[in-house]
Amino acid sequence: MKLTGVQATLLPTLYCRAVDASADKPILGDRVALATLRRIEADPDFEVDFSKVGMRPGDESAVAIRARHIDGQVADFLAAHPRATVLHIGCGLDSRAHRVDHGAEVRWIDVDYPEIVALRRRLVPEPPGDYTALGTSVTAPGWLAEVPTDRPVLVVAEGLTMYLDAGDGRLLFRGLAEYFPSGTLVFDALSTTGVKLSRRAKAIKVARAQVLWGIDSPRELESIHPSLRCAAVLNAFDLEGFVVSTTLRGRLATRVLGRIPALRQMLSIYRLEW
Ligand SMILES: C[S@@+](CC[C@H](N)C(=O)[O-])C[C@H]1O[C@@H](n2cnc3c(N)ncnc32)[C@H](O)[C@@H]1O
Known part of the structure; x- marks a missing residue:
């Protein structure tokens, strides 16, 4: 079993969370990610060499910090809406x-391509x-017709939007705004500069994925549907402890890149409400 294209992009993020989990001082501490990675490595059906997915030592912190922030957004939403639906799209593994601790009154729906969901069933405990x-x-x-609309909904998408064609992405967001009477959508997005630079990233080349949709401003998102309002936007450099990588080179790069506005805004986390 070998993943290619956009589906293969779930491997570097899984790898980073697993590496973080095995660190002395993990940021995210996701032991399930580590167990999932070990299960893949031990399974002769999988052709995955994690040393070749395009991540270098030190890269795990950026992924872990982004995930920790988005986990915090989910926890905040569930604290305000204990009876809710979480729709986690492009969930990968x-x-x-x-x-994220969630009570019995939370309906959690993970969504990805059918073949990835089949992999999840095999590799990630429910x-x-x-x-x-x-x-x-x-x-x-x-596809949304399968999702009930009876509770407040939080839609979460991490590492998804950049791989969607812009037209498809806009249609998806419009569909969410029209289908759910109200809702919150938390996701990360690359800017158009970020899209261009990411196309050169090793992990993208190895996966042979296409990076497509760049988003440069909240206005662009609000123009998708009249009821969409951008409640928050934060760029990755503003996340607590964010470094491009924990190596010395990565820390220096973080300082330099963080001072150049176009690069600073390369990756942002948005919260849309309607
Ligand atoms: C970079 S991975 C991120 C996976 C996961 N969110 C994470 O952080 O590890 C991108 C994921 O989006 C999924 N994806 C991309 N396009 C999709 C689509 N049109 N429908 C469903 N899933 C999609 C891929 O299969 C992959 O699992």
């Missing part, structure tokens, strides 16, 4: 439903509670 893994493309027409 991420174990967010294990990391979290306790009201949990569903839904196998569909999030750009397929009508």
